[in-house]
Amino acid sequence: MKRRVFLFCSLMVLALSLLVAGCGGSKEESNDGGATGAQKSENVLVWGRGGDSPVLDPAIATDGEAAKVTINVFDTLVEYKPENTEVRPALAKEWSVSEDGLVWTFKLRDDVKFHDGTPFNADAVVYNFNRWMKKDNPLNNGECKYWMYMFNGYDEDSIVKSCEKTGDYEVKITLREPSAPFIQNIAMFSFGIASPTALEKYGNDFFKNPVGTGPFKFVEWVPDDRIVLEKNNEYWGEKAKVDKAVFRSIPDNAARFLELQAGTIDMMDGINPDDVAAAKSNENFQIILRPSMNIGYLSLNMEKEPFDNLKVRQAISHAINKQAIIDAFFAGLAKPAKNPMPPSLWGYNDDITDYEYDPAKAKALLAEAGFPDGFETTLWAMPVPRPYMQQPQKIAEAIQADLAAVGIKAEIVSYEWGQYLEKAENGEHDMVLLGWTGDNGDPDNFLYVLLDKDNAVKGSSSNYSFYKNDQVHDLFIKAQREMDQDKRADLYKQAQEIIHNDAPMVPLDHSTDPIVLMKYVKGYIPHPTGVEKINNVSVQ
Structure with missing residues (x-):
């Protein structure tokens, strides 16, 4: 004391x-x-x-602290409006899409320079897309993870087939198949256009020497x-x-x-x-x-025993007292989560009934799974506060106590923030506390990113449960290709039911950050994606 x-x-x-x-x-x-x-x-x-930003290169960033800075250094072809996820022009003045949804044409601004004085033009856009798309590009090497998350992979796996120059200030992007969230996706911070000259100059050190047009x-x-x-x-x-x-x-x-x-x-x-x-x-x-558009959750690594056992995962879901955690650590600024996407998004399945807090039921399920006396494991806790979890260490302690009450002895583990993310992407954890703030207002950005088998690749995973369900995958891909929002919503609701029954993660909270x-700070508008440009903010 x-x-x-x-x-x-x-x-x-x-x-x-x-x-x-x-x-x-x-x-x-x-x-x-x-x-x-x-x-x-x-x-x-x-x-x-x-926390600090692990990197300052948006193409290889996967966390909000990097995004918070890089969104102010880099511009994207299109961007979100300040108050919502509606897309508006940015480096692209206008765009059009073919009737079959496969060809997107962008007309670019002709009055923009990068911070190093070099011109922004169609060549720069093509250079950046080729970097993001091609895994063997020396400035990618599988590190442009958001590209993989949002566009199904690199090279031939990607839904983006090519990006071509069709004029000094015009590019054509061709898709292999229609993609409903495509225009929303490319407005993300991670697809900020970087100076090709600076990328060539700094190479793999570009992450600490960022040059954009922002x-x-x-x-x-x-x-x-x-x-x-x-x-x-x-x-x-x-x-x-x-x-x-x-x-x-x-x-x-x-x-x-x-x-x-x-x-x-x-x-x-x-x-x-x-x-x-x-x-x-x-x-x-x-x-x-x-505005709330996030999820805090506990991922259970299904590639490790005993989390490959459904009854163990369901037992953990019943063992955690979500409401008590929210009452203790969120000051009334959160509500319990039951799905891996927030209720503020279309496609949310409110018909799902959450796993009730029931320690007796948790113990019974553990016994049925062959663990009548519980087991020992580790629980990873974030070292920094996040919008969806301001006190992760204390929340981890509360979860630790809930699990101990049903016989699960969990040692709390933590690392420096960048290392924490890297190790989790490699699947080194048993259970890991993390969360997600939506990037584009589309359910795909939560469900596909966090729980599709395409994103359960060690070394670049955003699916920290390493959950691989073919039926869920098929629903996600159908939803990406379907242009009718009502039909997409139905597909996502079906997927949420299956995910709920499989319990690969424990959704914990949706917070309002x-x-x-x-008082003298004026003009700040917090964006639901968790990051925003601050050029409109004044202090005088």
Whole structure:
């Protein structure tokens, strides 16, 4: 306890000293030493977050912390509107699709340059698509995982057959089969267009030397500390209102909140539920809720015993008290999940009845499975707060206690964030806590990405349960090729029933993520995908 008090005091002294020094502070101070929220002296936005970005190359990124930064450095051919997942023009001024749904033609802007001064044109688009599509491309090597997740694989496996230049500022993308979510998919952060010149120059080090066409240019990355971006004065769209944007990594939620109170950061995500009330009562702060489009879950690795046993998986589903976890760790900003996609999306199957919390039933199922005395295993817990799980370590402890009550002894394991993801993709875990924030507003982005056999490939898996069901796969592929949304919704509802019965994961929660900002921060609109451009945000 003494060490915790010392740490608290040290953090407060540090935060106040930084404020006095003028590092990100405001012009005025309130009686409690924090910023009044009136105005900043510097035109710099400082965003406090729970973890660093593992990479700054959107093509190889798979997590939200990378996306949060790269979406501001790179542009996509099309992008989502600020408030929803409706697609609008970006680097492509307009587009059209053939009657058979196989050929997409994009007319490109002719007034855009990359941050290194080289021109954006059709050649640049073709270069990027060839990098994403071809696994043996030296700048891919199977690392462009989102391409695989969204387009069924690389090379001949991909639904994208080719990307061709049809004019200096026009490209034609040909598909092997119709794809209903295609236009939504290419608006994702991961398909930001990178400078071919910079890719050639930096090669495999491009991940720490990003060059795009976005509203901000990359300046500096101090790992586990900060990433600094500066305003792109030649941006083709609405120019940034701040001169610099700084993304600071502050892993501890409480320490991050102290820094916000001290005025050394301007906004933060990942607030502890216990601090939400304090934030609401502070006249210097404003709280904005991100629209909920996520899922927090526990994946059970079906390639490892005893999780290959259906009754064991169902027992775990009955053993976990989801409502108690939400009551304890979400401050009323979440609800229990029963499906691997959120109810805010079309195609959600609300007729499914969740596995009720029933320890006695869990014990009975374990006995039927041949484990009357339970078993020992490991439970992986994320080292950083995420929008769908702000206190993963505490949630892991609660799950650990629930499992112990039915005889399952689970040791909690954690790693550095990038290593955690890499090891989970390799299938090294027994049970792993993770989650997903929707990228495009389409059920395919949850169900196919998280639970299709195509995405259960060790080394690049997004299906952390390594769940492989041919019937489910067929339903997913039919839904991708079907252009009628009502028919697609029916296919997804059928798939959810099968998944529920097979119990490859335990859906835990759908959260509403609070972002706390100083009052002087204006123009911030949190996007349901979890990442957004911040060129409209001002601090003065």
